[in-house]
Amino acid sequence: MAERGRTRWGTVAAILALPALIMAGLAVMVVRFATSDHPLGGAPEKVPCAEALDFGGAKLPDAAFEDRCTVQTWLDTDYRAEFRLPRAQLWAWLRHTYPGAPEPDTDLCLDGADFCVNMNSESTVPPGIDANAVEIDVSYEGPDQALVRFTAFTV
DSSP, X not given: OHHHHHHHHHHHHHHHHHHHHHHHHHHHHHHXXXXXXXXXXXXXXXXXXXXXXXXXXXXXXXXXXEEEEEEEESSSEEEEEEEEEEHHHHHHHHHHHOXXXXXXXXXXXXXXXXXXXXXXXXXXXXXXXXXXXXXXXXXXXXXXXXXXXXXXXXX
């Protein structure tokens, strides 16, 4: 008879502990969401710039320097590249890479950009690339240098 009571109390204890375990799990999830920039995963990761630019149909110019590239994936894929380039070579790279690109604009650019090129529709995104949209923001850094911020992503 004593053995039966122990089994019953063990079952009751397990049932009573279940809500406490669920609450502890929820508390851990709340802390993770509150303290993480990427609570569901998909934090930016460094990648070779050749990979990042290729996703958007481009190649890193030979004269580029101080290049940094990342990819962030979760529901969509977002490649970013940032590099500096002599201003004298900027326009040749843009025209060679995206000959059918729309004219540069100043309205939808990142803060501090002198101009940008946004290709975000089937008529402006080059065929045969993985990205659904490509955005290039250019900031002049003095008379001889430009900072290029390149983004290619899916939607």
